[in-house]
Amino acid sequence: MMSQSTISIQVDLDEQKLPETIRWTADNRGEDDASRAKAFFLSFWDGAEKTALRIDLWTKDMMVDEMADFVYQTLMTMADTYGRATQYADQVTDMKEFARDFMGKFRKKQQQEGK
Structure with missing residues (x-):
């Protein structure tokens, strides 16, 4: 028997239709309350069209340093995912x-700007 899991994402928008809050739940997560998030990247692969479909959203209160950490961590986990799928360690x-170079450049830029 095939099992299913549903993941729900709720985005509350302000008057200008900018994300104000992001909440998500997954029915096999074991928690009843929705978790809050400041950002998400969601990608799907359309095999028929051979194209990636994606949604990238972040809330107004997400700080630049948080976005840099988020992108860095996402790149690192994408590398791991790619490695598991292909076995191409190089x-x-x-x-x-x-990803490390990206983060190093971000930190250097922040230091130059005095942040």
Whole structure:
């Protein structure tokens, strides 16, 4: 028997239709209350069209340093996912080096701006 899981994402918008709050639930998570998030990246692969479909949203109160951490961590986990799917360790290493370089450049920029 096939099992199912439903993931729900609720985005509350302000008057300008900008995300104000993001909440999500998953029915097999074991928690009744929705969890809050400041951002999410959601991607789907359309095999027929050979294209990625995505939604990228973040709330108004997400700070620049939080976005940098979010992107860095996402790149690192994407590298791990790619590695599990392909076994191409050299490309995983390249992706992770890029992510570390990205974060290093962000930190340097923040220091230069005095943040």
